[in-house]
Every structure is written in structure tokens, then in C-alpha cells.
Amino acid sequence: MATTTIITNVLKMIDNTKFLLDNRPIIERLYCHPDFIVCKPQNNRYFSLSHKRYGVKLRLDFRTIMLKGAVIGYRHVEINISPHYHKNNYQHNGDDFTPLQAIKSIKDVLCYLNIKESEYSYLKVVNLEFGVNIILHDDIKNIMNGLYYHNKDQFIIPDERYIYSKRSDTTKYKQIKVYAKGIQFATNPGYRIDPNTLRFEVKSKESKYIRTQKIYTALDLLNVFKYEKFADTLLLEWERVLVINLISKTRKEHNSEYWSNLITNEKRNIFRDNKIKYYDGLIRHDNIHLQVKLKLIDKIYQLLNNAISTQKTTINPGFLINDTTSTKEINVENAYLHRCIITGIDISSQKKGSKFLRETTLRDIKINDSDLFQELSSRYLTDHGKQQSDERKIYLICKNIRDVDSNKRNCRKSFEKRNYNANQLQFCFRT
Known part of the structure; x- marks a missing residue:
């Protein structure tokens, strides 16, 4: 029996991010930015601008205030950015994207938008994506076909054009997405994405969930220590995934109906207990779930520890709304992640x-x-x-x-x- 070999070489912690801003002077400043042009709004309650060169990957959505059918102002603006695209000059790429690079990209974009450091606390984080890319040496389709559940929420294929892209059919405030990125972009060799690249990510458009990640404003996304929580969340969410190795010895667990019947069983914990029993029974063969988990632990904490232990991080405590606030350099050379x-x-x-x-x-x-x-x-x-x-x-x-x-x-x-x-x-x- 073949053993699935996995190499994790890409950490792409932060992806699409949205800030909400209701500060009037900054809204006016963004509205007058010379590098944006009018684009199609998300609905008729918004007026939208996209970057004239980078398009909707850098977009401003202004929530309109109407009076007798006329726009008299803007309640807030939603700033949509993609730190990873920014790092690659807005070209798609499957390269490494570390926490420190994410922080630099976010700072670069905010500076480009003429938003001062003293104003970062005005930017509320209302949309967040974070995840990792993993490269497999064996058949990535086996994992995607065997991806059944996250907790008791079934993985679905939202777009039939991409049969190897799945997301959890779960609550609106949190979405788990897994897809064969290498297959999806196989016709674009210029993106430099390995054909066996698998992406695992968490997405949320709800402040309620984002707050559980200890993320409130742009300041939090500029604090490298906050990325530890993302690592914890990714590992915890993967722990809740049920993925069946369909090329292992035929057994009843291969049938998705077996698991759906367990979910409807009156015994509360029977699904979870059988999932653990299934994984334990696979230890002598190829337990895909375990292999991915171990590689996630290895790569995530390697990059996080490198980011924290080798940098002198400039930290402005609170970034008080005061242009004269001074920054302090803190050498965290000896800092480390304290974990069980x-x-x-x-x-x-x-x-x-x-x-x-x-x-x-x-x-x-x-x-x-x-x-x-x-x-x-x-x-x-x-x-x-x-x-x-x-x-x-x-x-x-x-x-x-x-x-x-x-x-x-x-x-x-x-x-x-x-x-x-x-x-x-x-x-x-x-x-």
C-alpha cells in the first residue's frame, strides 16, 4: 500500500481582508484618492471605487446616506485589500507568505491609502481569511474525494466547475474551505503553483467570530504575536475534519451514508467517537488526517517562532489617536511560544x-x-x-x-x- 508523503512549504496566513471605517475626515481623503475609478458596487446601497490598475483586489465601498433619492454623504467605507496579492504586485502566486510579510503588506497598503499610523485604530476588521498551503507528493484527488465533514457539517462543492474545491456547509459566521489549488490553476503555469498544492483556510465575514481570534482593528493584524491565535485555530479546525483515505483497505467508513447515519443517531457523541476510532484504526496504514496535522504543526510553528524570535518588532502601544505618539523598539530575540x-x-x-x-x-x-x-x-x-x-x-x-x-x-x-x-x-x- 502506498504511503502518502506530504511536504509543507507554504504558509499563507492572511488573505483577503476588509476594514470598516466611519471616520469622516479619512472617508473624504479616501474618496478623493487620485488612483481609484468608479466600479460596479456590491448593491444599490453602495458607491464603489476600484484601483485603476489593480482592480477589485484593492477596492473602496462607500455606504451611502440617502435623502429623497439623492446621496448626501457616506455612513462608512469598507476597505478591501489582499495582502498576498500586494506582495506579488497583484499577480496570482503560490509562493510563501509569512506573518512578517503580511504585516509589511498591510502597512504598505495603508500607507498608500494615506492612512496614518495614528489612525489605524479606526479600522475595524470585518472580513478575514487565513490559511495554509500544503504540497502532496501523491494523489491530491484522494484527499478531496474523501473529505466528508467538518464537525457534523458536510463539505459541499459550491461550484460544479471546480469539483476539487469544497467548503463546509456551516454557519454564516465561519466557513472552512479546502481546495486543490494546484488543480484549479493547472492551466496557469505562470502562477508557479505546484500541481499537488492543497489549501486549507478559515474565512469569516462576521465580527463576532473575528473577535474570537482576538482581532479587532488593523493594529491587531500588525502584531506578530496575534498570528499565534491563527495557528491555534487552523490546527483546531483541522482536528474537526473527517477525511477518509479511500485508497486504503475497503471498509464501511468509506461510505458517506455511514457517517450521515451516525449524525442522525440519537446518541450524542457517537459520530465523534467513531471518527476517533476510525483514525486510530488507520494508524498502521496511511492516516492522511494525522500526516497533515503533524506537518501543519511543524511548519506553522517553525515560521511563527522564526518571525517572533529573529525580529526587532516596532510596537506602538495602542497607537493612541495622536500624531506625536512615539514608537518603542522591543527586542524579542529570546521570545518563544509557550505551549504544552x-x-x-x-x-x-x-x-x-x-x-x-x-x-x-x-x-x-x-x-x-x-x-x-x-x-x-x-x-x-x-x-x-x-x-x-x-x-x-x-x-x-x-x-x-x-x-x-x-x-x-x-x-x-x-x-x-x-x-x-x-x-x-x-x-x-x-x-
Whole structure:
């Protein structure tokens, strides 16, 4: 049986972004920008301008105020930008796009629009896309055909012209999109996109969800430390994906109806439990989900740590609305991401030197992220443990996480045998 080999070499954290601005002087300044021309508005409530050279990839949508059928002003303006396109002079490209490059591109665009640093806090983030590109050496169509669910939301093909492009049929405030980017742009070799490129991304047009990423204004997108949350979210959302390896040994799980029947089953957790059981059963073969997850962890945190540890980041605390506000240079050469060495969860709030998720942090997770708590419960609790009190569950989860590390000398060989093909290159993700 062939083993799927995956190389992750492209991180494209930030894609299309939209800011909302209701500051009158800045609106007037944007309206008078000489490099924009009138274009078709999104609907009759807007007046829109696009860049005369770059088109709608750099667009201004003014929300009109009407009186007796006439425009008397603008309530706000929506600034639509594409940082990655900007970096490549508005040409499509599948190249690397790091957090530091995203920050530079956003600053460049805002400067070009004559928006001052002291005005960045006026720019509310109302549309956000972030994700990663992964290059596979084997058949990318196998993954796309086996992509069934995100949580209990089925992946659908929104456009029949692109059968290898799927998105989750989920709530409006969050959308998970997975597509074979290399296939989609196969007829455009100038884009330099590897034919086996897979893109995994999270999109939102709702402030409610964007705030869960700790993103409020343009200032947050210029803070490299904020990109850690994007990394956490991408890994968490991939953890919720059900992808079936259709070239593995034939089994009942290959049938999508098997999973749809589990969703309608009266037992609440039967779908999630069977998904975990399926993945665990694939460990001896090619578990696509696990391979992608490990590569995401490796590449995302490699780039984030490089961005944080090798740069002197200019930070203006709060960018108070004052043109004379001075900036401070902070050398974060020794900064690092403080995460549980087993789960990868952020444990920065714990005592310095902590290696594992502790009870206090897990209590916060239970309150603020019930989905993540359920994932941890499913992974680290036995059936008996799941029947215990909440405090007992929290204790057992943390203990079992620590045991993964403390028992490694006894189970390392069996772990490698379960997880790795004998000829497969292995990676160590700890430093």
C-alpha cells in the first residue's frame, strides 16, 4: 500500500481582508484618492471605487446616506485589500507568505491609502481569511474525494466547475474551505503553483467570530504575536475534519451514508467517537488526517517562532489617536511560544517552565472553548472517566496528558511502529 508523503512549504496566513471605517475626515481623503475609478458596487446601497490598475483586489465601498433619492454623504467605507496579492504586485502566486510579510503588506497598503499610523485604530476588521498551503507528493484527488465533514457539517462543492474545491456547509459566521489549488490553476503555469498544492483556510465575514481570534482593528493584524491565535485555530479546525483515505483497505467508513447515519443517531457523541476510532484504526496504514496535522504543526510553528524570535518588532502601544505618539523598539530575540509539549495548546498563563496543560488552564478552556474541551475529553478520557464530575474529568485529562510523556520510554517503540511506515522519514517537533 502506498504511503502518502506530504511536504509543507507554504504558509499563507492572511488573505483577503476588509476594514470598516466611519471616520469622516479619512472617508473624504479616501474618496478623493487620485488612483481609484468608479466600479460596479456590491448593491444599490453602495458607491464603489476600484484601483485603476489593480482592480477589485484593492477596492473602496462607500455606504451611502440617502435623502429623497439623492446621496448626501457616506455612513462608512469598507476597505478591501489582499495582502498576498500586494506582495506579488497583484499577480496570482503560490509562493510563501509569512506573518512578517503580511504585516509589511498591510502597512504598505495603508500607507498608500494615506492612512496614518495614528489612525489605524479606526479600522475595524470585518472580513478575514487565513490559511495554509500544503504540497502532496501523491494523489491530491484522494484527499478531496474523501473529505466528508467538518464537525457534523458536510463539505459541499459550491461550484460544479471546480469539483476539487469544497467548503463546509456551516454557519454564516465561519466557513472552512479546502481546495486543490494546484488543480484549479493547472492551466496557469505562470502562477508557479505546484500541481499537488492543497489549501486549507478559515474565512469569516462576521465580527463576532473575528473577535474570537482576538482581532479587532488593523493594529491587531500588525502584531506578530496575534498570528499565534491563527495557528491555534487552523490546527483546531483541522482536528474537526473527517477525511477518509479511500485508497486504503475497503471498509464501511468509506461510505458517506455511514457517517450521515451516525449524525442522525440519537446518541450524542457517537459520530465523534467513531471518527476517533476510525483514525486510530488507520494508524498502521496511511492516516492522511494525522500526516497533515503533524506537518501543519511543524511548519506553522517553525515560521511563527522564526518571525517572533529573529525580529526587532516596532510596537506602538495602542497607537493612541495622536500624531506625536512615539514608537518603542522591543527586542524579542529570546521570545518563544509557550505551549504544552503534548497537545500544542497555549499555556502562557501558567508558571514559567511549565511543560504540560494544567488544571487551571483547562478550567478556562472548559468555560471559553467547549469544543476544544470536548476534543480533549474524547482523546484523554476513558468511558469511565467521561462519567465523572467535571473536576474529576479535568484532573484525569491533565494526568493522562502528562502520562503520554512520562511513559514514552516504555511505549516509544510501539508508538513508532503504529504511526510510521518503516521507510518513512520521521520528524521531531520538540526543541
